[in-house]
Amino acid sequence: MSTTEPERHGKPKERSNLPFNDGSSSDVTFLVGSQRTPIYAHRRFLSDCSEYFRAMFGGCFRESTGSDVCLEDVEPEIFLEILRYLYRGKINLSPETVHDVYTHGTKYLLNQVVAAVGDFLAETTDLSNVLQRFTQNRTYGFDVVDRRCLSIIWDNLIFCFDHEDFFMLIDHESLRLILSGRSINCTEVQLLQLLETWKSFHKTDNTEDLKALVHGIKRSYGCEQLLVFGTPTERNSTSFSFSVTSDLDIDLFGVGVFIRSPATSIVVELSIGQANLQLVERMFRHENPTNTATINVADLLFGKFTLNPQCIYWVSVRFSPSLKPFGIRNAKVFHDRIELAIREKSYGADVICPIARFHYRVC
Structure with missing residues (x-):
């Protein structure tokens, strides 16, 4: 180069x-x-x-x-x-x-x-080498490299979390820099889980300062919300498909799903794919207020992947314990540049969509 x-x-x-x-x-x-x-x-x-x-x-x-x-x-x-x-x-x-x-x-x-x-x-830093590069830069100390690495990690922390290299390579100071971010595409619960797993690899390390960072910083997601509108109704399906009908590539970071359940803790399994290819498969735990009449939205952040125009993607959501059904009929989004067509997974015209919002960024 x-x-x-x-x-x-x-x-x-x-x-x-x-x-x-x-x-x-x-x-x-x-x-x-x-x-x-x-x-x-x-x-x-x-x-x-x-x-x-x-x-x-x-x-x-x-x-x-x-x-x-x-x-x-x-x-x-x-x-x-x-x-x-x-x-x-x-x-x-x-x-x-x-x-x-x-x-x-x-x-x-x-x-x-x-x-x-x-x-x-x-x-030359990308998702494939960001953990090694970020660790290497503790020796070099380049601000421009830290900014690039942190930008990638904050966008894709859940993907990084999936690699054992994260826990083997990332030291205390590096993790402090990561957790200091005010715009990270994951929830506080996910950050605490990450810290707990990192601690299991670094048993002698005192992580109280890192835990205080997680609790002490008011964060936002590093992406925007695309809200889903329609007629609220009982859900009869947790699977649907959608396609980007506008001529845009869109980075998808997560979705928000409707929750209505008396259970205090709910496991949500999310799958997103294209044809026979599964692009996202992840399990989330959502801590839920004990109010059967309240409808909540659980944000499921999974990292970044790109949605291409005119391609059909399917989504499947499963809950344990099962929920009282709720979703949106005739689901639509309103945006000056983004157009989505939301269908049944079998590609029909109508669907009861369990998704309240998409977390996205236009490429």
Whole structure:
């Protein structure tokens, strides 16, 4: 991957006029690595880039007068990429080289190179590597990487919760940063469950401060609510299907389902799929007020997946103990950009929908 941002990190403006790694115009040759591979540069230019090189070439060291400088502790490809960034504003980084570029960029006091490493780590972070990257960044300390990682984790904390890596990799400080979020797509009950499971992997860790964080912060979900309207009625089915009929990709984070039951604790099993493919299968426990006349809504947050236009998705909800039936007939949503068609699971025209709201974000 190449990073090209000529003035973002204060790189020297005059560099484009200088030949890169050109022995015919250079006034210093670096003999790099165990094989002493020659790499060519310009003293004045490097001195302008870094106090490290300014001291090397302007002090009383042998390097200040000799034409050759030995750098045996860095591999040629790493040093060459560092110089490429200084001269051309481009650097080819990979997961295999990024740590060495960071280490030597730090050693040579090249803040612009170090910042490029942070940009690379942030830009290449996704759900597949976010836990490893977030943990790795406790060493680097890049704010831009933490912001990227936390954004992904807060959107997908329930997905992250499903991986043992979460409990093995995430340390106390990292978990504190996660639980400090004021916009997380999960409920407080789910946060407490996560903390309890994390504690079982870190038995000697005192988690009272983390528990206080869970209880002490007023949070919101990091998504919007799309309300379902229609005629309230008794529900005769807990399965239905829907499709996005507008030309939008929509990230779905959860649903809110109607609850009417005298039970103080209800287990809700939610499944969402497409044709024969199951996309979500999750069990939730909802703590319920003991009032048979009150209809509540339980928010079931499960992480993010994308709904594509014109695709039909099915939803199945099961309750234990079973509930007094309630739902919405002729269910519709009203939004200036989003259109949903809600049907019976068998794709009929009408349905008693047990869903009160969708938790979503337009892509």
